[in-house]
Amino acid sequence: MGFTSNILLLATALFLGMLLAMELGRRIGIAMLARNQETTAQGTGATEGAVFGLLGLLIAFTFSGAASRFEGRRHLIADETNAIGTAYLRVDLLAAEAQPPMRELFRHYLDGRIAFYASLADPTAAPAMHAASTALQGKIWTGGVAAIQQPGAASDAGLLFLPALNEMIDITTTQLVALANHPPRVIFVQLALLGLVAALISGYGMAGNKGRSWLHCVVFALMISLTLFLVMDLEYPRRGLIQVDAVDAPLIELRASMQ
Secondary structure, three states, X not given: OOHHHHHHHHHHHHHHHHHHHHHHHHHHHHHHHHHOOOHHHOOOHHHHHHHHHHHHHHHHHHHHHHHHHHHHHHHHHHHHHHHHHHHHHHHHHOOHHHHHHHHHHHHHHHHHHHHHHHHHHOOXXXXXXXXXXXXXXXXXXXXXHHHOOOOOOOOOHHHHHHHHHHHHHHHHHHHHHHHHXXXXXXXXXXXXXXXXXXXXXXXXXXXXXXXXXXXXXXXXXXXXXXXXHHHHHHHOOOOOOOOOHHHHHHHHHHHHHOO
16 A cells, blocks of 8 residues: 555545544533533633644644644755766866766766655655665775876865765755754654544534534634645655656756756
C-alpha cells in the first residue's frame, strides 16, 4: 500500500471515528438529560472552549510547521543548484587537461542528484541513490585536490575551486537533514485524539436538539480529517499528492547547460 493510500486510510478512519464520537456524545447527553434536565447545560462552556481552543492551536502550529518545512525544502533545491553551478564554472581555473574529466564527473554527479530526488517516492531506492552521489563527491574532491596542484592551474584555483566544492558537498547533508526533519508522530496522534474528543463534546452539546444535524457533523469531521491529511502530505512531499518535482527544474536546466 502506498503512502497516499496509508494517510488517506488514516484520515478516513479519523472521519468515521469522529462521527461515531459525536453520536456517542449525543447519546450520553440524552441519557443525562433524561435524569437531570440541567446537567448538560451547566459548567460545560469552559471545557468546550479549552478543548476546541487547544485543537485549533495544535492544528495551526502543525500546519504552519509543515508548510514552513515544505518551503524550506524547495529553497534548498535552488541553493544546491547554485552551489553546483558555481563549482562547475570554477573548473575553468584548473589546468586545461584536467578540465574534461572533471566536467564529466560533474555531469554524472548532477545526473545522480536528479535521480536521487526522483527516487524519494520510493524509500527503498533513495538510500542507494544517495550513496552513489556520495561516492561521486569523493571522486570530485580527490580529483579537484590533485588538479589544483597541476601545472597550468590558476594561482588562486585552490582558494576558489575547493571552497565551492565544499559548499556543493555540504548542502547535500543539509538537504538530507531537511528531508528527514518531521515532527514526532505523537503530535499527529495527539491531533487525532483531540479531534475525537472535540467530536464527543460536540455530540454531547447537541443532545438537547430533537434531531441530528448531519450537515454540521459531517462538515466538522470532514474538515478536521482533511486538515490532518494535508498536514501529513505536506510533511512528506514527493511521496503523496503534493509534489515538489517542478522545483527540480533548475537542476535539470543546469544539467542541460553542461552538454
